[in-house]
Amino acid sequence: MKIIFLAFKDLKILLSNKRELSLHIFFPVIVVLLVISLFGGEPALYGEAFFIDQDGGLPARNFINRIEEVRGLKVFIIDEEQAARKLERSDILMVTEIPSDFSEKITEGQSPQLNVWQRGSGGDTGQMLLSLNRSVIAEMMGEVQMTFLVKDFAEDSPHFQEEKELEAFMDSFFRASLWNPGTIITERVIDDQKEMAVFFLPGIITLFLIFSITFSAQIFVEEKNQKILERLSSSGLSKGEILGGKVLGNVFKGTFQLLILLVITWLLLSPFTPLTFFKTLIFSLLVITSISLISVFIGCISRKPEQALWASVIISLVNSAMGNTFAFPREEGTIIEIINFFTVSFYANRGLRSLIIQGGSLSGLVMEMLALAFIALIFLVICLYIFSSADS
Amino acid sequence: MIQVKNLYKRYGGVTAIDDITFSIRKGEIFGLLGPNGAGKTTTLRVLSTVLKPDRGQIRIGGYSVLDESQKVREIIGVCPQEIALYPELTARDNLIFFALMGGHKKAEAKKKSKEILTEIGLENKGDEKVISLSGGMKRRLNLAVSIIHEPLALFMDEPTVGIDPKSRAAIFEILNRFKKKGVTIVYTTHYMEEAERLCDRVAIMNNGHIIALESPHSLKKKFNPLGQISFEEIFLELTR
Numbered sequence: 208m209k210i211i212f213l214a215f216k217d218l219k220i221l222l223s224n225k226r227e228l229s230l231h232i233f234f235p236v237i238v239v240l241l242v243i244s245l246f247g248g249e250p251a252l253y254g255e256a257f258f259i260d261q262d263g264g265l266p267a268r269n270f271i272n273r274i275e276e277v278r279g280l281k282v283f284i285i286d287e288e289q290a291a292r293k294l295e296r297s298d299i300l301m302v303t304e305i306p307s308d309f310s311e312k313i314t315e316g317q318s319p320q321l322n323v324w325q326r327g328s329g330g331d332t333g334q335m336l337l338s339l340n341r342s343v344i345a346e347m348m349g350e351v352q353m354t355f356l357v358k359d360f361a362e363d364s365p366h367f368q369e370e371k372e373l374e375a376f377m378d379s380f381f382r383a384s385l386w387n388p389g390t391i392i393t394e395r396v397i398d399d400q401k402e403m404a405v406f407f408l409p410g411i412i413t414l415f416l417i418f419s420i421t422f423s424a425q426i427f428v429e430e431k432n433q434k435i436l437e438r439l440s441s442s443g444l445s446k447g448e449i450l451g452g453k454v455l456g457n458v459f460k461g462t463f464q465l466l467i468l469l470v471i472t473w474l475l476l477s478p479f480t481p482l483t484f485f486k487t488l489i490f491s492l493l494v495i496t497s498i499s500l501i502s503v504f505i506g507c508i509s510r511k512p513e514q515a516l517w518a519s520v521i522i523s524l525v526n527s528a529m530g531n532t533f534a535f536p537r538e539e540g541t542i543i544e545i546i547n548f549f550t551v552s553f554y555a556n557r558g559l560r561s562l563i564i565q566g567g568s569l570s571g572l573v574m575e576m577l578a579l580a581f582i583a584l585i586f587l588v589i590c591l592y593i594f595s596s597a598d599s
Numbered sequence: 600m601i602q603v604k605n606l607y608k609r610y611g612g613v614t615a616i617d618d619i620t621f622s623i624r625k626g627e628i629f630g631l632l633g634p635n636g637a638g639k640t641t642t643l644r645v646l647s648t649v650l651k652p653d654r655g656q657i658r659i660g661g662y663s664v665l666d667e668s669q670k671v672r673e674i675i676g677v678c679p680q681e682i683a684l685y686p687e688l689t690a691r692d693n694l695i696f697f698a699l700m701g702g703h704k705k706a707e708a709k710k711k712s713k714e715i716l717t718e719i720g721l722e723n724k725g726d727e728k729v730i731s732l733s734g735g736m737k738r739r740l741n742l743a744v745s746i747i748h749e750p751l752a753l754f755m756d757e758p759t760v761g762i763d764p765k766s767r768a769a770i771f772e773i774l775n776r777f778k779k780k781g782v783t784i785v786y787t788t789h790y791m792e793e794a795e796r797l798c799d800r801v802a803i804m805n806n807g808h809i810i811a812l813e814s815p816h817s818l819k820k821k822f823n824p825l826g827q828i829s830f831e832e833i834f835l836e837l838t839r
Contacts, residue, residue: 212699220687223728434679438744441647442700443672 209444213452217423218459235415235468239475242407254332254565255281256339257302259290264310266347271305273343274336294326297557297574300565301325301333303340316351319344330565350381405478409559410532412468412491413552417526419464420457420498421519427453427506428515450503450590457499458492465491478563486562486569490576494555497579500586501551507594526552531560554578600625600752600783601646606655608641615641616652617807623785623800628778630798630815631787634838637804639787640680640756646785647677647754660751673702676750680757682737683744686730690721690740693729694747701748711747718776719743720769735766742770752783759793771797791831805838 221227256274260267275282285293290302304322312319321340325333354377361373430436439449469487473479479487501522509515526532529543530552547553558575561567569576601623608616615638623629631639644650646657648668657664662671684693691712698708716725719739724732729740742758759767774784774797788794794801795815803811811818822833 209700212696216685216688216696219692220685224687432681434681434683435685437644437649438677438679438683438697439700441649441672441675441677442697442748443669443702444700445669 209448210451210455213439213444213449214455214459217426217453217456218463221460221463231419231464232467235411235464235471238411238415239471242411243475254335255283255299256332256336257283257285257290257293257299259287259302259304260284261287261307262305262309266310266313267305270309270343270347273346274339277339280339290324294324297326297561297571300327300561300567300571301329301336303336313347313351316348316355318348327568327571330561330567330571332565350377353377405472405476406564407533408472408476408478409556409563410527410552411472412465412487412559413494413530413532413555414523414527415464415468416461416491416495416555417498417552418519418523420461420495421502421505421522422516423457423460424502424505424509424519425512425515427503428509428512431506432510432512446594447591450587450594453503453506454496454499454587457502458495461495461499462492465495483562483566487559490558490562490569490572491555493576493579493583494551494558497551497583497586500583500590503590503594504586507590526550529553531556551579551582554582600627600660601629601785602656602658603646604656606642606645606652606657608638608645608650608652610641610650614807616645618655619802619804619807619809621802621809621812623783625783626778626781627799628774628784628786628797630794630801631785631804632789632791632794632801632834633804636806637838638807639804642804643754643756643785643787647675648672649677674751676745676748676753678742678745678753678755678758680760682729682741684729684737684741687728689726689728690732690736691716691725693740693744697744698747703748708747715743715747719773733763733766735762735769738762739766739769739773742773746773746777750782752785753777755784755786757787757789759788759790767793791829791834803834803837810837 221231258271258274260271271282271284274280285302287304290299290304293299294302302324304324306320306322309319309321321344323329323337323340328334329337354374357377358370358373436449440446444452465488469479469484473484502519505515505518505522509518529546530550531547532552554575558572558579561572562569603622604620606616606619607614610616617638619638619642631642633639641650645652646659646664648664648671651665659671660674662674664671685696688696694712694715695705695708698711699705703711712725713722716722719742721732721736721739721743724736729737732740738758738760742755745755746753759770762770774786777784786794786798798815800812800814801818802809813821818833822828822837
C-alpha cells in the first residue's frame, strides 16, 4: 500500500506542476503537427513485401515487377535462410516463395503455385499481399491464355506466321491495354500526409516515453540529495518499497504521457481502431515499465541531478538514432544492427509498428515482450543491489 | 532509552566515529556538539538506522539498531539538516504523505496533520506549497514531519540553521513539549547558547571521539569555576 501512495504522490506532483504538465501536453502536439507538415504530400507507405525467388526466370521477374508497381509497396528479395531468420525473430510477418517451376508452368499456361510463409495471419499487409499475388497471377495467366488463343487463330491466318512477330504484337497489345484498362480506378486519398505520419507514430511514442520517463531520474537524485529518500527509509520503508514506489510512480507518469500522445494522435491522425488502441496500450505498459527501471537505475548511479539529466538525454539520443526509431538498417550482421538489439526502442518500435501499422496481434510479439520484461528484470536486480537511500 | 557501546564507523576513507560509548535517559534532551567533521551527523545517521556501523552495539527502546532496525524505525523520528520535503506539494499534503508512510490510516493522517499544523503555528499555511513558505516555516514543517507519528526518540540534525528568532522559539517550544511527554531528543547544533539553554547533557565530539560528556552546567563549573568565560569559549578550548 505504501508503494501505491508513493507512486500516486509522484503523479500528484506532476499534475500540480502546471509548467511541467503543459510540456507533457504541448510537446507531443507540436511534434505530431511537425511530422504532418513535414510529410505533407508524400506518398504513403503501406508496407513491405518479401519474396524468395527460387525460379529466377523472366516470368518470375515480371511477376515481382508487377507487385512492385503497386504504389507505396516496397519489395525485397531475400533468400530462404534470411526469410526463416526474419520470420523467427518477427522482423517480418510474411514471405512469398516463388518456386523453381513458376516460369515453366506459367509459360505452358498451367496455374503456377506460390508458397506463402507467415506468422499468424501475416498482418494487414500480409492479407493485402495475398490478394495482390492472386490478382497479379490471374492477370498474367489471362495474358498467357489470350496469347495461346491468338496463336491458334493465327495458325489458320495468312498474317503472323512468324512466332516472334506474333509475340511482339501480343506484347504491344498488352502494353496498350495497360494504357487503356477495362476498368478505370481513380484514387482519391483523404489527407494522404496522415498515412506517412502514422508510419512515424511508433517512433514518436517510443521517443517521448523514453525521454519523459528517464527525465524523472533527476527528480530521484534531487530526492536522494535532499535526504527525502533517507527520511522515507527512516520512516520504515524498505529498499524494495522505495524502489517499487519510484518505479510505479514512473509507470503512472509514463502512462499519463502515453495517454496524452495516443489521444492527440487519435484526434489528428485517426490511426487506431478501438482494438489496436487497446493492444497498443497493453504493449506500451511493458515498454513503460522497462524504461521506468532504466530511469531508476540512472537515479541510483547519479550523484547530481545534472548527471541524471545528461544520462537521460544520451539514452534518448541513442534510442532515437538507433533502435529503428526513424531509420531502418537493412544489412544484417552490421555493428548498427548489433547495437540495435541493446536498445529498448528496438523492441518497442517493432512491437508498436506491428500493432499500429501492420495490424499485428499481441501473440505475435512474444519475443519483443520477453525482451522488454528481461530488460526490466535485469535493471530491477541491479537497482536492488546498488540502491542506498544514504550515500554510504 | 538509548545505549551506544563501542561504536565505530569509517566513512569516505576516514574514521568518522572512533569507539564512542554513551547512554541517554528517557525524556532527556541530549546535545551532540563539535566542529565540522567531528562525527556528529554520522553518529546521528547511525543511530537513526540510515547508516550501518562497522563495529559496536546500539539499542533504542530495547531494540537493537543492527538486528531490529524495522522496530527501531517505528519508534524514532528523524529531522535531517536538509529540508527533506516535497516542494511542489502543500504543507498539509507533505504531512499526510509522511504520516501514511509512517503507517497511519488516511483519516487518521488527515486528523494528525491538522493538529500538528496548529501545533507548529502553520494552521493558515496548510494549503500553501512548501516552495512558497519562508525558511523558518520550512524548518518548522521539516520538524513536524518527523514527529507526526509520535516517536519515542527524536533525532535532529541542526534543526535551527539559518532561521528567524520566531521560528527558533517555536521549535524550542515544541521540543520542550515533547520532553515533557517523555520523548528522548538527540540534537546536533553549532549554536552553543542553544545547547546550553536546551540540553540536559551534551557530548562534545572531536575527530570521531567524545572528549566531554556532561551537562552544560557541570562543564561550565568544571572548566570555568569563576564564571569568566562563556560556554562557547569552553567548547572552543576543548576542540582546539
